[in-house]
């Protein structure tokens with residue numbers, strides 16, 4: 001049997017294991033290991049005596065992967081970003097943000113919902129994970145919206161959708177994972193998430209204002225805050241700006257001088273600042289221990305998927321499946337932009353059933369080389385390329401598109417994790433309620449994605465300047 | 467995708483062993499969290515060293531690479547105990563009783579097969595970097611300041627072995643649940659309905675602000 | 677017979693000899709013996725020796741400095757200021773060392789046989805900020821330099837910092853380092869020259885040694901015809917590599933510097949001699965002592981290399 005056929009069969013087997021409910025990390029690892037055994041045994045023409053050799057070589061090859069792939073400096077950003085989120089929570093930054101957003105923004109139609117969107121966008125700047133953001137704001141924002149007569153389903157939808165901003169706006173664990181799979185500059189990718197993230201928030205805000213203007217009694221504005229009240233709401237929020245500015249300055253210095261360090265260092269310094277704040281706000285060992293255990297749990301979960309999937313990817317390398325898929329994609333006669341749109345739609349479908357990180361890790365090793373080939377290769381110049389951008393810029397653009405798709409999947413039924421979390425926090429809301437309330441935001445997300453596809457400059461303007 | 471789940475306990479031997487092992491697993495997970503914290507402090511030292519004393523931390527990257535396995539591997543059994551390794555539970559969520567226990571038994575056994583092989587593979591990876599006759603017992607060293615790599619490599623088979631223990635315990639528990647057709651099996655993560663599960667996830671990030 | 681070959685990165689000047697070898701071997705055996713080149717799919721570059729030892733693939737490339745303890749014997753060629761001044765010479769000396777019993781034995785621990793080097797020219801610095809005019813200006817300069825070159829830079833007061841090649845661009849843009857030591861092809865492919873504004877033409881502190889190895893069992897399992905096809909192609913593959921590096925990469929290098937207005941800094945012979953004085957002897961002595969403790973005939977290896985270098989000139 002040809003390695004590519006083995007590759008396809010094993011990939012099918014992996015899908016069955018995942019559907020059966022085997023933990024994704026281990027299903028991928030097992031599929032990869034079985035695939036490696038098969039490939040090595042096939043190389044010896046399935047001789048009965050050679051099975052032991054094939055088993056041993058496959059096991060030793062797979063056994064290298066966890067240590068070899070995990071000990072990377074770039075990956076160290078992930079636990080750091082997760083830690084920041086938990087510490088920011090203990091530093092009381094979430095409540096302060098919502099209060100400030102309310103006093104400054106709630107005078108527009110649909111005011112409190114608009115304020116919630118921008119508060120989640122602000123928290124996104126210190127939180128690396130979407131689910132955590134939704135959970136926090138479900139507690140803070142929904143009660144206030146209900147108190148002034150918002151539809152409870154819509155209030156829940158706002159929070160579920162707002163949470164997704166955390167993965168585009170840096171810091172973002174998922175952007176780091178993308179950068180590592182495709183071996184691109186982490187700093188540039190993080191920077192590239194800024195404008196699309198803010199842009200998504202803006203589209204959300206406009207959508208809410210539009211709805212409030214057309215539907216009577218939809219979301220009353222909240223007026224009457226004095227300038228004094230507005231001003232005093234700002235100081236408690238300043239630490240967020242401090243953290244954001246710190247992280248930016250470590251990636252890129254807009255004033256023309258040297259940046260202060262690497263993204264790895266920026267993330268860590270940001271975490272340290274938030275840690276000091278949390279201590280100042282009364283965090284002690286029991287809370288810190290809780291934050292550390294939760295950070296460990298989430299980090300280990302992510303790293304286990306990473307090494308499990310990378311065993312499978314190592315097997316794909318031996319089967320040369322990514323090469324074959326790229327050849328196939330580039331041989332298609334469809335227009336390249338149509339192929340890209342089909343790939344994004346496939347992610348929308350897949351994302352209904354899978355979690356974002358697992359989805360990206362499983363698919364990107366095959367899909368990413370194909371997209372790069374479609375654009376004309378890794379080293380192509382903007383002038384010679386299909387999509388009008390150089391290889392590295394295409395990598396960034398596609399990364400932001402894919403992450404936005406993955407975020408979109410957090411609010412789509414049947415498995416929209418953010419919606420589950422919001423429903424879980426609020427006992428008066430069912431999952432169906434939240435899915436219903438979040439529906440308008442599908443439209444907003446579809447518009448955002450279409451605009452990002454049509455106008456890559458929204459994504460690339462900032463990274464091109466670095 | 468399921469995150470956290472519930473684990474029940476009673477005063478059976480099985481449950482006692484479960485809780486005993488859980489104490490070890492929690493300790494290892496906490497070490498992993500402390501390693502994240504150490505990483506943060508390391509960056510502070512490195513950045514201030516470079517900017518204020520023009521003296522960067524020698525081998526900063528090498529030290530990060532040494533810390534990563536601590537973070538990534540030590541908690542692996544803790545996460546399995548809590549059922550927090552993500553999975554799709556569309557199928558498993560629709561099953562109940564003996565059918566559910568059987569499916570769980572099979573997938574848990576498949577993980578055990580993988581992890582036993584991974585203990586073998588990662589142990590041999592460790593052995594290739596270890597040499598009793600060499601200075602610092604090292605046969606593989608980091609790029610910049612030549613730290614021996616074998617201690618970091620050794621963490622993988624150790625953590626994976628603890629995970630194997632946990633998996634054996636879970637197989638035992640699912641087997642028992644299947645045999646007795648238990649209604650409330652102990653020592654294994656139960657699939658909570660989506661709402662309960664989300665409430666548990668939310669618990670960790672709430673309760674402080676109000 | 678089909679062999680898998682583990683390389684990394686992309687096809688570039690640094691891998692041209694392996695590409696050529698694959699072409700020649702297939703030609704000579706009428707496609708009966710093929711080399712399947714994989715760029716990064718089979719292993720991480722720092723684990724290529726592990727993969728060879730396991731038998732996961734049959735041929736691989738790596739650099740000695742990635743893991744000193746895995747291959748102490750050949751790190752002798754990474755010592756600063758050995759005085760190698762051309763790719764041809766680098767090739768000759770590497771081939772001689774690869775046949776030395778101590779090196780053969782060292783790599784045999786990995787079930788590996790050294791096939792050929794990937795000769796690289798002397799490293800030099802590309803940097804940002806004020807160009808150094810004399811050795812004194814290196815004092816306090818943060819520089820990305822590893823191994824022997826790092827040690828050499830330290831001896832004149834520079835501050836060597838570590839990072840992987842992929843983080844270098846970010847580091848120089850962000851001021852984490854002010855200068856980077858690389859061979860010209862790497863200065864180009866990792867984008868250092870896009871940021872830098874000066875380049876040292878003749879510091880020449882040393883280079884790295886990156887052999888191509890094969891799995892010894894797989895080599896022995898080849899038929900006589902196949903082994904002949906492989907071994908007889910090495911010279912031609914290396915000729916092609918060196919020709920390509922000298923006539924394409926190095927030819928592109930000068931114009932690339934001029935295009936970007938990069939200042940070329942040339943040091944006087946006295947300065948270079950002083951640098952060598954400060955760096956070479958202490959580094960060599962440290963290397964001999966450290967590797968002697970490892971049970972390697974370190975002094976013998978060092979003398980052997982010096983002898984080879986002096987022979988030709």
Ligand code: NA
Pocket residue numbers: 123124125126127128129165166167168169170171172
């Ligand atoms: Na974020």
Ligand code: NA
Pocket residue numbers: 351352353408409410411412413414415416417
């Ligand atoms: Na979904």
